[in-house]
Amino acid sequence: MTHSQRRRIPNAAVARLPVYLQILNNLHATNVARFSSDELAALAGVNAAKVRKDLSYLGSYGTRGVGYEVTYLIHQIRRELGLMREWNVVVVGAGNLGCALAKFGGFAPRGFPVVGIVDNDPKKIGQSTGALKVSDVRNLQKLVKDLDVTIGAITTSTSAAQSAADALIEAGITSILNFAPIVLAIPSSVSVRNVDLGVELQILSYYEQMRIEQTDLKIQQRSNAVPV
């Protein structure tokens, strides 16, 4: 129960580490060797104390009076996030989005190669998308086993999303990236991240309307406050 008893990193911090990593990769690309928590905080748009606390969950890798080393921290964050290895991804649903994900080469270099894409539509099965051929969703289990897939991306229609999730879980997948605007019913042993642009837009519209009401209110108050 020594070091394997890993300190659990708070969820909120886990969600920020990838952002830090992205920034550090940029710093590295521009030949920056060191950074302070203040600098990273400014780039990430957060509080400096938060940066230090987040990084402290990885261990004490900074040097007081100096800061942190870019390459070393990159290494540590990658280790903690499980990015020392590749995680194979299978896409379920060969529609516009699914094919775009399969073709898009941006994930492999970040450690998440898309190694398969499946659909249940006979018209789509067999077609090529980038380097991959769409295969039958019935081969999912075999595909997951053979190619050691751990992450499934659901890009089906809303109505097919739940059965896609069921199929993925049946096949042994334990992480799902869901693009369908629906809350999936899944066991707690499986992780899900939802990407729903409609939700994002609606959140924006709330704050947009808030601002408008605030402005209206101020205008109203001004005309009330200064009567002639």
Added chain:
Amino acid sequence: MTHSQRRRIPNAAVARLPVYLQILNNLHATNVARFSSDELAALAGVNAAKVRKDLSYLGSYGTRGVGYEVTYLIHQIRRELGLMREWNVVVVGAGNLGCALAKFGGFAPRGFPVVGIVDNDPKKIGQSTGALKVSDVRNLQKLVKDLDVTIGAITTSTSAAQSAADALIEAGITSILNFAPIVLAIPSSVSVRNVDLGVELQILSYYEQMRIEQTDLKIQQRSNAVPV
């Protein structure tokens, strides 16, 4: 200072209201007239008390012993989220993703019509994407004014994203949906939502690795605990 002094809804609750709305729309489509907090909680994958508290921020619209009315709640959530009107969206960056967003008809019915798409590449300007023609980013200000655009979606390359944001803000936009994997520097008066699939995948990989380590640990403990 009566009703215009609106109770501020906690951020965490704001982020859940769109999810509830989506579910209620589905219930409505299947002719369900009423629901209880328990039912909605199950569908949304959250705690029932949380549902009740979230809905209570809208007002006391439930009936004890009975539940909530689907249509009435839909109306109230839409009102609160600012969905009683349309919010026009402009896309900056006519690459794969940008064009896909412009073509995709799924936002207009949810109240967010994409009314324009711009780019700075002369080769792309003038091309058609769906019903829209790509226009010059230099027309952004005029476009935003003329078409009353309030939300900007950034789908440029990473390197162009910050100047896209600057241009949007310069043009008077106050809400941004950012798809570039970069933290934008923007004034606090502007809302931003980031959609970064790389970040999502890395969060998943953290928990995936966590699970694997847990499993390894248990196996190890088991073999330690029962020595021959």
Added chain:
DNA sequence: AGGGCTTCGTGCAGAATTTCACAAAGTTAA
């Protein structure tokens, strides 16, 4: 060597969020 300066690591208080638990308020049935 020592003083001044910088920056990390973290205890702690306060804020935000989640969850519990129960009174209040309604329905239903006899």
Added chain:
DNA sequence: TTAACTTTGTGAAATTCTGCACGAAGCCCT
């Protein structure tokens, strides 16, 4: 009408997250 039952609305406790403030630790200059 009353008793049994259901479900909301919400104080209050529990948990999580944030940010301040400051001691600790290293660098630099004299």
